[in-house]
Amino acid sequence: MTAPLTPPHQPQPHDPDWPPPPPPVPGPEGDPITAAEVVRGVLVTLVSAVAGALLGVLWLNLAPRVLLISDGKGVYLRNSEGEAAIGADGTFVLLALAFGAVAALVVFLLRRKGGVPLVLGLALGGVLGSLLAWGLGTYFGPTRNVVAHAKAVGSGVPFEAPLELNLAAAAMLAWPLAAMIVYLALMGLFGPRDPEPEPWDQPKAYGHGPTPS
Numbered sequence: 001m002t003a004p005l006t007p008p009h010q011p012q013p014h015d016p017d018w019p020p021p022p023p024p025v026p027g028p029e030g031d032p033i034t035a036a037e038v039v040r041g042v043l044v045t046l047v048s049a050v051a052g053a054l055l056g057v058l059w060l061n062l063a064p065r066v067l068l069i070s071d072g073k074g075v076y077l078r079n080s081e082g083e084a085a086i087g088a089d090g091t092f093v094l095l096a097l098a099f100g101a102v103a104a105l106v107v108f109l110l111r112r113k114g115g116v117p118l119v120l121g122l123a124l125g126g127v128l129g130s131l132l133a134w135g136l137g138t139y140f141g142p143t144r145n146v147v148a149h150a151k152a153v154g155s156g157v158p159f160e161a162p163l164e165l166n167l168a169a170a171a172m173l174a175w176p177l178a179a180m181i182v183y184l185a186l187m188g189l190f191g192p193r194d195p196e197p198e199p200w201d202q203p204k205a206y207g208h209g210p211t212p213s
Contacts, residue, residue, distance in 0.1 A: 033115070033116060033117060037115045037116075037117045037118070038117050040111060040115070040117060040118060040121070041115070041116075041117025041118055041120055041121035042117075042121065043121070044103075044107055044117075044118055044121030044122055044125055045120075045121040045124045045125040045128065046125070047125065048103055048121070048122065048124075048125025048126055048128065048129045048175075048179075049125050049128035049129050049132060050129075050132075051099060051103070051125075051129050052099075052128065052129025052130060052131070052132035052133040052136075053132055053133070053136060054099075055092075055095055055096065055099050055129060055130070055132075055133035055175075056132060056133035056134070056135070056136030056137045056140075057136070058095055059088075059091060059092050059095055059133055059137045059163075060136070060137045060140060060141055060163065062091050062095070063087065063088040063091040063092065063137070063163060064087035064088060064091070065142075065160045065161070065163075066088075066160070066161040067158045067159070067160060067161070068146065068150070068158065068159055068160070068161045069156065069157070069158050069159075070150035070151075070153075070154075070155055070156070070157075071155055071156065072155040075146055075147065075150050086166070088163060088164065088165065088166075089165055089166055089167050089171060092133070092134075092137075092165060092171050092174075093170070093171050093174045095133075096126075096130055096133075096171065096174035096175040096178070097174050097175070097178040098178075099126075099129065099175050099178075100122075100126055100174065100175040100176065100177065100178030100179035100180075100182065101178050101179070101182045103122060103125070103126070103175075103179050104122060104178070104179045104180070104181075104182035104183035104186065105182065105186070107121075107122060107183060108183055108186040108187065108190075108191075112190075112191060112192065113191075113192060114183075114187050114191055114192075118183070119180060119183060119184070122176065122179040122180060122183055123176040123179065123180055124176070125176075125179075126175035126176030126177075126178075126179050127172060127173075127175070127176050129175060130171065130172045130174070130175045130176075131172065134165060134168065134171070134172070137163050138162065138163055138164065141160075141162060141163035142159070142160040142161060142162050142163060143162065144162040146161065146162070
């Protein structure tokens with residue numbers, strides 16, 4: 001009977017001729033979310049929401065107005081073929097896209113390491129900022145009581161219709177979508193890279209063969 005031989009290509013435990021396995025490379029995907037990152041995400045949410053007030057002011061001043069006119073019996077569009085109503089939606093969406101892109105750029109420049117809380121903060125802050133802008137624009141715009149407004153200006157006198165969003169759901173998503181897309185694109189192009197794993201040395205040539213028992 002002979003003892004089983006160890007094949008030449010199999011390393012022996014603690015064999016000095018066989019290099020140790022490479023150490024694991026830490027990556028950002030395994031890093032836990034810290035309290036500081038959560039605070040930054042909340043701060044991004046709050047600042048974005050407050051910036052919605054500026055979006056509302058710009059929308060109120062830049063959106064085209066729909067003109068109405070009354071004949072004493074009813075209220076009608078002064079120009080039934082006008083595109084001012086669509087223009088109000090388009091103005092809001094374009095402004096919201098710009099706000100989202102700027103917010104993502106600012107966050108990236110201030111915090112290049114990224115993190116899930118920052119992305120969530122940009123998304124949630126964009127929705128809250130859009131809602132605030134919508135509310136401010138409609139509140140400080142022309143009155144929503146069209147009948148009373150028509151009686152106040154008189155018959156045959158054009159007056160502005162209330163500022164509205166016909167595609168409100170889509171408009172509310174413009175800011176957060178733009179913020180996330182721009183931020184993730186910046187992280188992919190200019191963000192930190194994972195460290196390259198150290199090269200694993202090639203095993204040394206096995207210099208001796210099996211010894212017969």
